[in-house]
Amino acid sequence: MASSMMKLKKDQISSIFLLFVAGVILISSAEASLGSFREPGAGLVPFLAALLLGIFSLANLILSSLRQAGEKEKPIFAFSEMNWKNLIMTLGALFAFPLLLSVLGFNLTVFGFMLFLAKAVEPRRWVIAVLFALSTTIVCYLLFVYWLKFVLEKGIFGI
């Protein structure tokens, strides 16, 4: 019972979002030529996929609304039960990684990223965090740059 109650609101939110996505794809694919069923243009297959996406999302929305019938539900993100600080900090570090790469270069960015995760997200002693970050940076350099010859950013410091 509890799990079916959980799904009601979830389905409504996700269906509305997917309807929006379907609309965007429909408009965008219609801008490419649709052609005909006998001679499909560039936009026909994505147009049909988006049309079906929209129809099925609408069906999901209607079905979930019919099921709801005024029942209360638990929140999708139960902040009191989850470690959301770790989640936010990790996401922040992940999105900062590509931004810092061109400025700091590969080695410094990897070192900073690992140090941050080892120190801020799941805190460890400074010595352990620095050693962990340093050893990972060296392994990444040897594996990806030295052995696999990845061409990676050197940044403003040239390292």
Added chain:
Amino acid sequence: MWDHLAYGFSIASKPINLLYCFLGCFYGTFVGVLPGFGPAAAIALLLPITFGMPPESAIIMLAGIYYGAMYGGSTTSILVNIPGEAASVVTCFDGYQMAKQGKAGSALGIAAIGSFIAGTLAVFGLLIVAPWLANFALQFGPPEFFSLMVLGLTIVVYISFGSVLKAVIMGCLGVALGCIGWDYVAGNTRITFGIEYLYDGIPAVPVVMGLFGISEVLLNLEKRQKLEVFKEVKNIWPSLKDFRESILPILRGSGIGFFLGLLPGGGTITSTFASYSVEKKISKNPEKFGKGAIEGVASPESANNAAAQSGFIPLLTLGIPISPAFALVFAALLIHGITPGPLLLSKAPNVFWGVVISMYIGNIILLILNLPLIKMWTKVLEIPYGLLFPLILIFCLVGALSDNKVGDVLVMLIFGVIGYLMRKFDYEPAPMVIAFILTPILELNLRQSLILSGGSFGIFFTKPISLGCLISVGLLFLLSILPKFKIIRPKLGME
């Protein structure tokens, strides 16, 4: 056939290929042991490393990761009661109960021996079925391939866990995403929003890394649980009585796994549930199941290993990946300039026979890794997640940078967040990924068929193989909407 076997051995036994086979099996077992990190993410993580390898070495290693993960998954199920990966869920039922009764060693031993027997039988099955299927598939033209892919996608949707409607929605979204970029037939772009990066389409590897790697880490970070590991692992070799009770379930599990592994839609997972149900139904003591029955470990573990290897048959002979992990191997083959399908056997026999024979060698490597070295794998469970997750993330980040495109990293991160939200909202990523990867080929075959028929859709109904596939699609559709049959589907995943 003996010529092919000898040729396969000559490829697979090259020192460099033996090394890659070992590395794949070792890494696969490691990933299998770790809860919350599946084979698709593991393959995605190492895929960029394989770009510089010879194609047969690359696929030998990726295959090793996949079936290695099936071996390793049982360790966590038995010792921690948490499946190392989805195909080991069933092993928890009786494996953990055996561990609680002080029989962890027997459970681990029979899981490894069953996996070895199943893997070996599956390789022989593969040797017989694959060339026959590839020969048969030579009759396929664009209409047959189109209908076959539609059937494949339908089965993926039908068998996926949870709501069929949501799986269909994910399939449609995957098709739309797969269309992004240049349309080489019409010569213009679609759904690119003027963003130059999207002209070549969304790259598959960062998408899978995000959906299966980053999102898993985010989910694990959100809610960490302390693992209680059984450390007393004694008598790893099963007794004669254990072996006598297990041999028939192992053989039945191998057969079920082999045949279900041929079907698109996560054959490894489905086969474990199916084999467990069969054992319980035919057992003289069904009440033993769930309370530490050795058959409940032997059969599903054999089934998932057989399915992991037979799943290569539709991939290599028809060009149809049956799960996201196979979709990545499919992408790897394309990256190496090899098109999976009926012509693979004649155009790249080194890849086909080398990979098939390497699986047999891999099974021996895995038996050694999983029996005498089992204590080493239990230590893996003691690695703090706080040190493990940054390593997974950095490998994902740097792996996505293999083309030195920051856009690939952003794609991976965006799909990581999407994957996290999909799980929060109970959507399965597998139908989306398979549809996304198959769409360019599906669309090409649709267009080629329409050119051949002068624009008539009748071509799909006049060719017998194509018609057979479309009738199967219709039947599956009916099965999923008719209330009488509707209950059959969830049973596979819920029992």
